[in-house]
Amino acid sequence: MKASMFRSVEAALRRAASASSSSSKHLLRRSYSSDSKPERKVAVLGAAGGIGQPLALLMKLNPLVSSLSLYDIAGTPGVAADVSHINTRSQVAGYVGEEQLGQALEGADVVIIPAGVPRKPGMTRDDLFNINAGIVKSLCTAIAKYCPNALVNMISNPVNSTVPIAAEVFKKAGTYDEKKLFGVTTLDVVRAKTFYAGKAKVPVAEVNVPVVGGHAGITILPLFSQATPKSNLSDEDIKALTKRTQDGGTEVVEAKAGKGSATLSMAYAGAIFADACLKGLNGVPDVVECSFVQSSITELPFFASKVKLGKNGVEEVLGLGPLSDYEKQGLASLIPELKSSIEKGIKFANQ
Numbered sequence: 001m002k003a004s005m006f007r008s009v010e011a012a013l014r015r016a017a018s019a020s021s022s023s024s025k026h027l028l029r030r031s032y033s034s035d036s037k038p039e040r041k042v043a044v045l046g047a048a049g050g051i052g053q054p055l056a057l058l059m060k061l062n063p064l065v066s067s068l069s070l071y072d073i074a075g076t077p078g079v080a081a082d083v084s085h086i087n088t089r090s091q092v093a094g095y096v097g098e099e100q101l102g103q104a105l106e107g108a109d110v111v112i113i114p115a116g117v118p119r120k121p122g123m124t125r126d127d128l129f130n131i132n133a134g135i136v137k138s139l140c141t142a143i144a145k146y147c148p149n150a151l152v153n154m155i156s157n158p159v160n161s162t163v164p165i166a167a168e169v170f171k172k173a174g175t176y177d178e179k180k181l182f183g184v185t186t187l188d189v190v191r192a193k194t195f196y197a198g199k200a201k202v203p204v205a206e207v208n209v210p211v212v213g214g215h216a217g218i219t220i221l222p223l224f225s226q227a228t229p230k231s232n233l234s235d236e237d238i239k240a241l242t243k244r245t246q247d248g249g250t251e252v253v254e255a256k257a258g259k260g261s262a263t264l265s266m267a268y269a270g271a272i273f274a275d276a277c278l279k280g281l282n283g284v285p286d287v288v289e290c291s292f293v294q295s296s297i298t299e300l301p302f303f304a305s306k307v308k309l310g311k312n313g314v315e316e317v318l319g320l321g322p323l324s325d326y327e328k329q330g331l332a333s334l335i336p337e338l339k340s341s342i343e344k345g346i347k348f349a350n351q
């Protein structure tokens with residue numbers, strides 16, 4: 001999955017590089033060949049932010065995108081003008097302010113939402129609820145109106161509550177389709193892969209680790225017992241890797257010392273997940289990523305696990321697979337916290 005994303009980006013970079021050194025005839029031929037892929041509009045809400053800007057760049061490099069719509073409450077004209085000069089397939093448009101939100105969303109196949117405030121040191125993701133819940137609610141109300149069939153990739157924190165908020169907003173609007181709403185937990189997978197590769201001394205590009213549960217503290221449950229390539233890490237090593245994955249966001253928040261949370265690694269993770277959604281929409285078989293979705297694999301109504309993506313979004317929510325005793329304990333411990341975050345979101349949306 002990561003490797004194929006790289007291939008897409010690499011191919012776009014190669015096309016761009018060779019197009020700029022070719023005649024205009026060649027350039028035209030190249031753009032026709034990429035146009036043979038289906039037209040796909042991707043909208044980024046919060047596109048002028050710390051995540052939004054690099055995510056806009058990465059989506060501009062994705063040859064599956066034909067139209068890139070960048071929306072924020074401020075600053076998008078500059079970001080859009082900048083990104084639009086990159087000689088790749090998509091047409092870029094910037095939209096600013098609520099009166100342009102409808103236009104930004106109309107016809108979108110995938111909407112990515114990194115709008116909202118990030119953490120500062122000492123805060124939990126739940127401390128962002130009071131501001132971000134309202135932002136997500138109003139953006140999802142507009143999605144229900146202008147692009148009710150889009151796949152929604154929710155990045156704004158606390159994901160454990162913002163996804164249930166979005167579901168409730170869509171239910172009220174009569175547009176809810178559980179196959180089309182995703183909490184983006186890809187960064188947890190990206191971190192688990194990196195940390196595992198470092199500790200197990202295996203090539204990072206070959207590593208796969210499912211991460212299940214939710215996206216905050218102990219609700220993030222990496223399943224290192226299922227990690228491949230296999231290794232002989234000790235129980236202590238697995239505990240340390242689990243803790244580091246769960247605290248990965250906090251590690252970045254503290255290192256940034258008040259200047260926000262993960263933006264570059266998040267943009268990378270968000271671009272991988274959006275690429276997987278686009279591939280699924282385009283009918284590419286066997287596209288699987290972890291995501292926080294409506295689920296019946298545990299007692300909770302939403303849960304992150306491996307999800308197969310298809311032409312309508314979620315094709316199948318895959319089960320947890322065999323867990324080690326340590327992971328079983330982790331699963332039991334995370335349920336109460338995740339349950340209360342989900343309920344908090346549902347309650348807020350119905351106030």
Ligand SMILES: NC(=O)c1ccc[n+]([C@@H]2O[C@H](COP(=O)([O-])OP(=O)(O)OC[C@H]3O[C@@H](n4cnc5c(N)ncnc54)[C@H](O)[C@@H]3O)[C@@H](O)[C@H]2O)c1
Pocket residue numbers: 045046047048049050051052071072073074114115116117118119128132135139154155156157158159184185186187188215260261262263266
């Ligand atoms: N899911 C994850 O793994 C993950 C990872 C990192 C960050 N995040 C979350 O992503 C969010 C954004 O982080 P960031 O670092 O980009 O923050 P940021 O402050 O740099 O950017 C947020 C952007 O959202 C915009 N915004 C605010 N209200 C808006 C609205 N109503 N409509 C559209 N745009 C609006 C702001 O103008 C700003 O440009 C935070 O909530 C953060 O916690 C999630």
Ligand SMILES: O=C(O)C[C@H](O)C(=O)O
Pocket residue numbers: 118119125157187248249250252253261262
């Ligand atoms: O930690 C944060 O607040 C941002 C994000 O959820 C992350 O995991 O990096």
